[in-house]
Amino acid sequence: MQDFSADTAERPESTAGTTTATTDTADGAPAVRVDTDALTLTVVVCAYTMDRWEVMSASLQSLRDQDRPPQQVVLVTDHNSELYQRAVEAFPDVEVVPSEGRPGLSGARNTGIERARGDVVAFLDDDAVAETGWTAELMAGYADPAVLGVGGGIEPYWEAGRPAWFPREFDWVVGCSYTGLPEHSAPIRNMIGANMSLRREAFDAVGGFSTDLGRTGTLPLGCEETELCIRVGRHYGDGVILYRPDAVVHHHVGAVRGTWRYFTSRCWREGQSKAAVSRMAGARAALSTERAYLRTAIPRALGRALRPGGGSPPLSTLLALTLGVLLTGLGYLTGTARLVTRRQVARQLVVALPLVAALVLWGSSIPATSARVGDLGGFGLAAAVPWSFWTSLGLLVLGFTLALHRPSRSPLWPAVYTVALLALQRATQALVYASPLYAWAWKHIDIIDRLSANGGHLDLSNRLAAMAPYDQWAGFFAGNTALVKLLGLRTALSYAAWAPFVSSLLLLVPLVLILGVFSRDRRLVWTAVWIFYLGNWVGQDYFSPQAFAFFLFLGVLALVLRNLARTAPLGRHGDADAAYPLGAAPRAQLPRRERLVWLLLLAPPVAAIAMAHQLTPVVLAVGLMMLLLTRRYRNWWLVALALVVPAAWDATSALAFFKLQLPAMERTFGDLLANSQAGYGTAPTGTGPVIVSWMDRGLSGIVALLAVVGVVRHPSLRRTALPLMLVAVAPMPLVVANSYGGEMIFRVFMFALPGLAFFAAAALRRRPEALLAEADAGTADPVRAASPRRPVAARLRRAVPEGRITGWRSHRPRPVPAAAVTLTVLGLLAAVFVPSYTGKDRIDYFPKPETELVDAMYAQAPPGSYIVAPDSNFPDAYSGYDHYAYWWLADDTTTPLSALLADPAGYIAKGMAWVGTTGHAYLLLSRGQQSDVTMQGLLPPGSYDRIAASVAASPSFRLILQNSDGKVYAYVPDAGTVNR
């Protein structure tokens, strides 16, 4: 006999015999046919009881009588030594083996499969008798190499005669072919266990029958063959399972199986089995055939039963049909419910519990935090939040890591955790503070208030001085003014505090879409999302044109990367890169009309960006121009759109700005030192501010460093995610070009963050092993490109291996170490994020008394008044700004600081003197400015107190308002002159 012991885990073509002709396959498509004579057959018969000895003997005899006898017959006795002994003696021509698996049909069949040597393994029940043409019919089905399994028809042999009421549609109850199955040779989803066969290599590929299902003794929890067939179908995407009704066996149906009792219990059990299969194989696959059966076979049967004069007694058959469907459905539902309660809920709970605990702890931390915000220190809110906040943050990181490392494809839990993170990060302040953070947010509200009051009259000249650009790029303010009017609000103050949370939440969709273009790996994408949010400490998420424009910027980028890709020739590693487990295949090119549609759809956002912000259109245009370097994203029309729209805006509405600013911009162009100098917190003073400033810089540093590691570690991603890298790098030269009020370096970091986060997340993942082909030899030779034993440096040198990469082999999953790495990195980032993001809240939060003081001052100050303060860091600073003139002492670079500090009161009075005796000038000293100039080091230490003392003692200033948060002085012109 032929030796079948060699490994045959190849495609069917390689094991099959010679190709002989081309005809039609089972599904009608012409294909190669194979001579099936060369195929060998093993038949496995499983038995568990002596009670069926007679039938079993007949069953084995029917195999001997086959026109095409099988090469091997294996009889497996299922944990019954008496049966085994008797069978060994009685059937010397049969291989009798005891089951080595778990008791039950599946375990016995798996034992048979292990003993099988034939190319094809067929199963025959011990109570079934095959017709003489059975094996020949089965084997003929394998002529098509795509056929993986062939099942045949099963005719019931009723011991006590067929019950008159028993519907043929329910013959599956007794394990037989039923009405509803194809009447001619046709592909089906699954075979019936009593008469089925599969290529042996399929078992090698997907394993045997599941022992979690299957009958144990008489307990008829079946469906194991259904589950196996679904598994095989999944493994071989294009494989076919064929039903050949002419390969007939006769199934012995005992008297007990013809009873109502057996019928109902079997239906119930079948439903439960289906639930189990659904859980293992997915409901769609598990129930596809059943849905079709319910749609067609059952209604037909009902129609037949109801038709007058149709053979069988209609009433009882009708009852059987209805009862059968109901019980099976109920069984399915209870099976699903039971399985869900016991297993899935337990698994979901593991992920849900940290989230619930985190949210409860966070909620409980809010009142405690609110009570402490009145007097924040040098660490801002970070020092004021209680332990429950930190525990909550820790639980979120833990739960997110758990959710991410579960074998699930659903984005639900990572998304829910991300929203919870955003709430903790960016909604806490909205909840604990009575008013919006940041003097800048107040300024933006003041601008909307002005446009609201003056009927939307924009002033495109430079008359408003430092406030002029807000009218020249008014998009964000115009939109909000309209919204405030339409909603019937008094001011945007009511919703501005929630802007950090909302604007960050808006970024989630474009972010996930962008990352998804470059990675099919769910873990990589969501880890990158978290690194983005934990690394984005720069606080440009507040109520601002930048936050709005950044959302549109990321949105445009997402839509461009997803829909405007072009077909480009694959590089040397193109095929391998497309299959890289952490990467993604390049997006396909859309037809010309579709591309045009997307270009049209992108026009409104590009226009809105141009109208709303100075910097973002430049970054967008530069980014898209950088993409021209890649062939895949070379879109000249897109670049033209991104250039022409902002240029048109700059040449009309913002022309006055450029006329004024261009000479200054030319002067500072290329002054790297000046332009990269961060204006915000350049010289932090005091323990808190110094540590916080190290932390925020450290946070940027960690993210950037991780990104570099990611770039080095994954050469394949470096090639496929090149567009992302280019877009991240694109804004960096802007640091040289312009200082943007000392903010440029932070903005550039923010615009680069999506790309940085992607590669930083990749840094946490191991590189899959490359399978290399020798360049000259045609045979593929698996070579470990990144053997764990090889030192890191050598592995990195193999970044571009000499041989061609033919594929990838993922490392054996090690969920615990992988999760530990994610947990550590995200935990560290989260811990550093909180002080980085909220550490300056003493400067940025204005308690109510301070706002009241400022509003009282403006209520007194007549239009044309001169408002003077150490700096502009106080709420409502620009209330009614088109009516006032301002002087911020710390921002004034026209005279040296020493002049101010020598005689503060005299210096300030001199500066106010221009208002004359009829004009009004006010000096405001409040806690926000004190914190700002002191902690940021805007004035030398002690300066603020010196100014305050000097002014208090000077007759040039009269104290007109005072409360717990500050003082307002009115300038007294005459006194000043007398004093001098």
Place this chain on the structure above:
Amino acid sequence: MKAALSDLLSPYRLLLAGSGWLALLCVDRVADDAPLRVAAVLLFVLLCPGSAAVRALRPSRGGAAEGFLLVLMISLSALVVAATSLMLAGRFSGPHTLIVLAALTTVTALAPVGRAPADPG
């Protein structure tokens, strides 16, 4: 012809076409910052102009997330562009902005849809 007419008169399309005018009615009739007014205005401003544009142009690709992003981006952009343009033209007011958006939405919602070409290229 009959199919085109039934498409034109589909409830979704008609609702979309009228959404802006319903929001305008709310702004006119409902008290300042009342929940109904806030809901009507936000629903219209954030979703409807974008939905109408997306419906009219029918980009072929993209899942639910991408569709939502597109709708939101176009709606917000339309609000910004409409309000800014009205300010530059010296005709700005809240209702004026809403009228412009409502008209735009009606036109795009009722515009005949260009069917996707049978053969790409």
